[in-house]
Amino acid sequence: MRALTNTILSGGPIVVVLIVLSLGSIALILVKIAQLRGVTGGDARRSAAIGAWANGDRHAAIKALEGAASPADRIAQAAMQGLDRGRARAPLEAELEWRGNVELAALQRHIRLLELVAMISPLLGLLGTVLGMIEAFQELALAEGAANASLLAGGIWQALLTTAAGLLVAIPAAVAASLLSEKVDRAAGKIEVSVGQLFSGHDGAG
Structure with a gap:
């Protein structure tokens, strides 16, 4: 020594x-x-929630993402809640963009x-x-x-x-x-995919 x-x-x-x-x-x-840890997970949960949303069961879709651990889950739930309240797509997309930026800034810190x-x-x-x-x-x-x-x-x-x-x-x-x-980049990609699937009405199965 x-x-x-x-x-x-x-x-x-x-x-x-x-x-x-x-x-x-x-x-x-x-x-x-x-x-x-876990920021890129939750694919199955989001897929099920977006599928429920596409089938018209909005309450179940939003409920499925409660207590979500990943940024993509939280952004997808915020998108669902905004659409459920009848918000116009343009201002909702702007809000989701800054929410996503906040999430990514926290992940990229340091x-x-x-x-x-x-x-x-x-x-x-x-x-x-x-x-x-x-x-x-x-x-x-x-x-x-x-x-x-x-x-x-x-x-x-x-x-x-x-x-x-x-x-x-x-x-x-x-x-x-x-x-x-x-890993942060993959989390950002999952945010974009989940929001895109939600707005396009796809369930993400493909």
């Missing part, structure tokens, strides 16, 4: 910053995974932070490497004729440590941001 601590500290303050970024991104990834971590971590690692190399060659210059290969090698590996640390932080953050964004 002490050897690991010494190795980390040898990378300088930039490695400490990268460790903080890593811990923060891991916590954020776990929070987003929990938040996005994903940009992961993208930022993925972008700046390699740059911080590179900065640490450059600074470390400068320091290593300064020590080499000061040593003059007493310099040896081990002195230079030690400075170089400590400098390269920050590049490795930057990549180790950036790769998981980039992968997580991509996967989470893709």
Whole structure:
């Protein structure tokens, strides 16, 4: 454990910053995974509700989507309630659009932070490497004729440590941001499909 601590500290303050970024991104990834759980589900429930709506059983259709967990369920229920109250299609579609935007904004929140971590971590690692190399060659210059290969090698590996640390932080953050964004996109697609099916009168079976 002490050897690991010494190795980390040898990378300088930039490695400490990268460790903080890593811990923060891991916590954020776990929070987003929990938040996005189930946002693309509920297909069978929506299909049954839209089918009931198409068959004229509006009360059963609206009731089927009560307590819905996914954004598509909530938007579909809002659309049904608006149509049931006799609202005109144009203003109802405008309301559903902003409701959908609100839902998606909540799902997308903080994903940009992961993208930022993925972008700046390699740059911080590179900065640490450059600074470390400068320091290593300064020590080499000061040593003059007493310099040896081990002195230079030690400075170089400590400098390269920050590049490795930057990549180790950036790769998981980039992968997580991509996967989470893709899940949000799928949730948005399900919103559009459910509202489209409702307005067109299809039951979604096909």
